[in-house]
Amino acid sequence: MGQWVNEEWRWNFDWRRDPFGREENLLAELSNMLDTIRGNNMKNKWIWVLNSTNVFTLKSLYVNLSAAPRRILRGSCTCLAPQKVQIFSWKSILGRLPTRSNLSRRGALSVGVTSDCVWCPGIQEAEDHLFCRWN
Numbered sequence: 001m002g003q004w005v006n007e008e009w010r011w012n013f014d015w016r017r018d019p020f021g022r023e024e025n026l027l028a029e030l031s032n033m034l035d036t037i038r039g040n041n042m043k044n045k046w047i048w049v050l051n052s053t054n055v056f057t058l059k060s061l062y063v064n065l066s067a068a069p070r071r072i073l074r075g076s077c078t079c080l081a082p083q084k085v086q087i088f089s090w091k092s093i094l095g096r097l098p099t100r101s102n103l104s105r106r107g108a109l110s111v112g113v114t115s116d117c118v119w120c121p122g123i124q125e126a127e128d129h130l131f132c133r134w135n
């Protein structure tokens, strides 16, 4: 991935194959972006951001978790989409729609029925295939 050389981080990517065509331009763009980032070799540490002391306390966790449902409800009340659309979207994001792939995982598909998409043999019928990458 990279290494520190004279107090400076040098990226060193190992590609499975050499980039070609458009990928070379993208790689040069990535390299330019990464060159602008200046890190330091200080050790990383965890910071608890849910209270002002940045130290984990069970109370701060409890207070924030207790407030979470109210925040979620407040967010959904301002949405103009019908509730059934919100629920469908939420289930889709969580990967909980009754797609063939999910039904197969739960053992709920009939014998002889595969988890493949009806129109795309060999491709699992899952949320990302149905709503994002269908072709």
Ligand SMILES: [Zn+2]
Residues within 6 Å of the ligand: 117, 118, 119, 120, 123, 129, 134, 135
């Ligand atoms: Zn398909």
